Amino acid sequence: MKMTIPQRLLNYAFYIALLAILLVFSLLTPNFLTSQNFIEMMHGFAPVLIMISGLALVVLTGAIDFSVGSIAFLVGSIGTYLMVMQEWPVWISLIIMIISGAIFGLINGLIVEVVKVNPLITTFGTMLAFRGMGYLIAGAKYIPIPRLLADLHGVKIGPIYVDILISIGLVIFLFFVQKRTVFGRHLMALGCNRENATKLGVKSPSVFIWAFVLSGLFAGIGSIFYIIQGGYMTPRMGQGLEFTGIAIIVIGGISLFGGEGSLLGLFLGIFTVYVIENGLQHLGLSPYVYPFLRGAIIFLAMYADSLKNRIRHVRKIQTVEEGGA
Amino acid sequence: MKSPFLSLKDISKRFTGVQALDHVSMDIGKGEVVALIGANGAGKSTLMNILGGIVQKDSGTIWINGKQVEIKSPIDAFANGIAFVHQELTSLNTLPVVDNLMLTSYPNTLGIIHDRQSQKQVSEIFTRLGIELNYNEKMGNLSPGDQQLVEISRALLQDSRIVIFDEPTSSLSKYEKDRLFKIIDGLKNNGVTVIYITHLLDELQGLCERIVILRNGQVVNLGNLADFPHKRIVNEMIGEESERVVRQNKSINKSEPVLRVNNLYCRGVLKNINFDLYQGEILGVWGLMGSGRTELLRSLVGLDPISSGELFYRQSGKMVKISPLELNKHVGFVTEDRRNEGLFQTMSVKINLTIASLTNLFGKVKPFINSRKEEQLTTETIRKLQIKVTSANQTVGTLSGGNQQKVVIGRWLLRDPDIFFLDEPIKGIDVGSKAEIKKIIGLLSEQGKSILLVSSEIDELLGFCDRYIVMCRGQLTREYMGNATTSQLMDAATSVRSANREVSV
Numbered sequence: 090m091k092m093t094i095p096q097r098l099l100n101y102a103f104y105i106a107l108l109a110i111l112l113v114f115s116l117l118t119p120n121f122l123t124s125q126n127f128i129e130m131m132h133g134f135a136p137v138l139i140m141i142s143g144l145a146l147v148v149l150t151g152a153i154d155f156s157v158g159s160i161a162f163l164v165g166s167i168g169t170y171l172m173v174m175q176e177w178p179v180w181i182s183l184i185i186m187i188i189s190g191a192i193f194g195l196i197n198g199l200i201v202e203v204v205k206v207n208p209l210i211t212t213f214g215t216m217l218a219f220r221g222m223g224y225l226i227a228g229a230k231y232i233p234i235p236r237l238l239a240d241l242h243g244v245k246i247g248p249i250y251v252d253i254l255i256s257i258g259l260v261i262f263l264f265f266v267q268k269r270t271v272f273g274r275h276l277m278a279l280g281c282n283r284e285n286a287t288k289l290g291v292k293s294p295s296v297f298i299w300a301f302v303l304s305g306l307f308a309g310i311g312s313i314f315y316i317i318q319g320g321y322m323t324p325r326m327g328q329g330l331e332f333t334g335i336a337i338i339v340i341g342g343i344s345l346f347g348g349e350g351s352l353l354g355l356f357l358g359i360f361t362v363y364v365i366e367n368g369l370q371h372l373g374l375s376p377y378v379y380p381f382l383r384g385a386i387i388f389l390a391m392y393a394d395s396l397k398n399r400i401r402h403v404r405k406i407q408t409v410e411e412g413g414a
Numbered sequence: 415m416k417s418p419f420l421s422l423k424d425i426s427k428r429f430t431g432v433q434a435l436d437h438v439s440m441d442i443g444k445g446e447v448v449a450l451i452g453a454n455g456a457g458k459s460t461l462m463n464i465l466g467g468i469v470q471k472d473s474g475t476i477w478i479n480g481k482q483v484e485i486k487s488p489i490d491a492f493a494n495g496i497a498f499v500h501q502e503l504t505s506l507n508t509l510p511v512v513d514n515l516m517l518t519s520y521p522n523t524l525g526i527i528h529d530r531q532s533q534k535q536v537s538e539i540f541t542r543l544g545i546e547l548n549y550n551e552k553m554g555n556l557s558p559g560d561q562q563l564v565e566i567s568r569a570l571l572q573d574s575r576i577v578i579f580d581e582p583t584s585s586l587s588k589y590e591k592d593r594l595f596k597i598i599d600g601l602k603n604n605g606v607t608v609i610y611i612t613h614l615l616d617e618l619q620g621l622c623e624r625i626v627i628l629r630n631g632q633v634v635n636l637g638n639l640a641d642f643p644h645k646r647i648v649n650e651m652i653g654e655e656s657e658r659v660v661r662q663n664k665s666i667n668k669s670e671p672v673l674r675v676n677n678l679y680c681r682g683v684l685k686n687i688n689f690d691l692y693q694g695e696i697l698g699v700w701g702l703m704g705s706g707r708t709e710l711l712r713s714l715v716g717l718d719p720i721s722s723g724e725l726f727y728r729q730s731g732k733m734v735k736i737s738p739l740e741l742n743k744h745v746g747f748v749t750e751d752r753r754n755e756g757l758f759q760t761m762s763v764k765i766n767l768t769i770a771s772l773t774n775l776f777g778k779v780k781p782f783i784n785s786r787k788e789e790q791l792t793t794e795t796i797r798k799l800q801i802k803v804t805s806a807n808q809t810v811g812t813l814s815g816g817n818q819q820k821v822v823i824g825r826w827l828l829r830d831p832d833i834f835f836l837d838e839p840i841k842g843i844d845v846g847s848k849a850e851i852k853k854i855i856g857l858l859s860e861q862g863k864s865i866l867l868v869s870s871e872i873d874e875l876l877g878f879c880d881r882y883i884v885m886c887r888g889q890l891t892r893e894y895m896g897n898a899t900t901s902q903l904m905d906a907a908t909s910v911r912s913a914n915r916e917v918s919v
Contacts, residue, residue, distance in 0.1 A: 288486040290517070
């Protein structure tokens with residue numbers, strides 16, 4: 090298949106843009122292009138990367154999960170409540186955190202597939218509900234976590250933080266799930282065309298439910314790394330993650346229409362978003378600029394996504410005509 | 415007859431208000447090709463959907479090889495060796511061919527797929543069927559014919575004993591059709607039972623031995639194909655002597671056209687198109703696939719950009735120059751792809767009928783629609799076009815092809831345009847509806863509407879149009895009057911094709 094020039098450009102658009110951005114920041118600030126800065130940056134986004142990696146699976150099915158940020162918050166609240174207020178052993182609390190994340194995902198999945206409520210509405214609702222439950226359990230407070238856990242925040246292998254390695258490992262694991270398992274392929278099939286996939290015998294409800302379970306599970310795991318890194322449970326944890334997360338996913342080349350993209354794209358997506366913020370910090374720009382820029386990036390990413398679809402559509406018409414003539 | 419391999423006994427199914435199947439029974443032998451014939455809405459698809467596990471029957475039993483089976487899902491159907499090649503492709507366009515084939519049968523350990531093994535299986539089945547396709551190609555990049563081959567390959571992947579083809583040839587080229595028939599022959603020789611749903615009666619000869627004719631959810635007749643001449647099948651299908659629509663070619667006032675097309679060019683698609691369309695005329699546009707018929711219609715109403723050329727449209731007695739987008743307002747365009755382009759499948763018949771003429775339905779207070787007016791117009795149109803619906807609120811998606819087509823036409827009737835562009839209005843609908851649609855088209859022309867009619871079914875066009883223009887490679891090559899013959903039209907479409915080639919060499 091020959092690719093047209095605009096297509097090639099679109100395929101590499103983000104790489105080109107990212108390179109340009111990197112170049113600009115490196116030229117303008119002395120400390121941006123240092124391994125230390127990049128390692129700190131990756132350390133900073135490792136929990137977020139984990140939180141949204143499960144969400145990427147849901148997006149691949151063509152659905153959406155707005156509740157990941159709230160699940161992360163609720164799981165963190167439950168964890169600190171058990172560890173700090175009830176003084177349960179840390180390891181039991183951690184296990185409960187992981188399991189509860191999956192359960193909240195399951196609740197989303199069951200509402201979507203059994204009660205048959207649109208995923209967008211469902212997760213909008215649970216986004217509010219889960220956050221509210223979190224406030225009820227732990228209050229809107231900063232709660233320091235036990236030393237045992239907080240001390241883990243700086244653990245490194247060589248120069249690299251362990252949570253960076255774990256986040257990369259988990260994404261690669263999910264990439265493997267996407268590419269090499271029956272579940273992963275069914276996920277892609279549903280995202281491509283649910284009706285056809287069902288006709289072909291894919292058990293779509295169970296695949297959807299599992300996608301939501303994984304989304305909740307990984308939001309919960311990410312939550313653990315988040316509180317370890319900060320040393321605190323914070324009332325603002327996961328706020329706005331639903332949108333940043335989806336922006337990262339789309340920038341990473343996973344189509345919001347479902348059925349297209351790879352989990353490895355998450356690296357590109359999260360890198361792009363955080364490099365820009367990090368560079369702006371180095372430039373010393375007002376932090377109020379970040380939300381604006383984030384919005385702009387989200388818009389550009391969505392625009393590129395729909396543009397890709399349009400170009401594909403046009404090309405299809407052309408091939409049909411060529412075939413017919 | 416051979417001993418029955420598949421038996422359907424007293425299958426009944428009701429959809430809201432409609433008895434789709436009424437105690438249908440049939441026996442089919444091993445290695446037999448049976449054609450299931452019926453007008454649209456006769457229940458063919460429902461019956462096969464029950465066998466394929468897509469729809470649940472209300473009552474009755476299914477027996478395979480002497481054992482009663484329950485088919486509650488497509489998976490049950492697979493398990494019983496039933497494969498279904500759907501009329502509408504079930505392609506997953508963003509996935510590679512190999513995943514489209516193996517989706518529910520990946521060789522795997524604990525859910526982890528053995529890719530090499532599944533690729534091997536795919537290439538094996540491709541070799542067996544003589545298909546040359548790259549299994550890594552994205553499904554969406556294949557032609558409809560090739561996509562269908564993938565569907566067939568999937569059906570045969572699991573060693574199916576019964577294969578159902580639901581109107582498989584509707585989107586195939588001649589070459590692809592022949593290739594399909596060869597494959598079906600091969601299946602038969604391997605002892606596979608084939609059920610072939612169609613309403614293209616010409617295909618049956620040499621393909622199947624037996625036919626089953628359904629009408630209104632009941633088996634009206636079955637037997638050896640040899641005992642059923644073409645005419646008898648048609649009669650059984652529609653239940654009465656088929657009405658042949660032959661129009662008296664009336665004299666058309668050719669002093670002044672309604673639409674004049676001058677030197678129309680459309681880059682890469684249309685070259686130097688000139689023609690006139692007169693009032694009350696049915697002008698048939700004929701040409702082979704890819705000759706630019708659809709593109710001509712689309713560019714005339716501004717759906718495709720034109721590079722140069724002029725259009726004139728008669729307004730209050732004068733020919734006025736008009737842009738394609740302007741012309742669009744005076745044209746009722748019935749597209750070829752009524753499912754995707756023409757109708758809102760999930761909405762009611764009423765909404766679909768009135769959507770293009772809502773501004774005529776305003777009540778006393780301007781932007782609000784007078785629902786009584788809407789109701790009245792809808793009922794009137796439904797009656798006039800004899801659209802078969804339970805009520806005006808029935809969802810369009812649940813109608814048969816012929817009735818959907820009537821809704822599309824009805825929509826434009828309400829707009830009352832002077833000109834109709836009809837792109838393949840009778841393609842893919844059953845014999846009975848075809849006659850009805852043609853009657854409606856005839857009626858339109860009698861009312862003074864001008865009609866540009868595109869059809870690839872040459873026999874359907876003949877004796878019906880007042881005049882024909884023939885297209886080839888984006889050019890108008892010849893014009894015939896209403897008494898043209900098949901060979902004349904065919905000649906014009908093909909001989910010019912070779913002449914054209916000489917010029918270009």
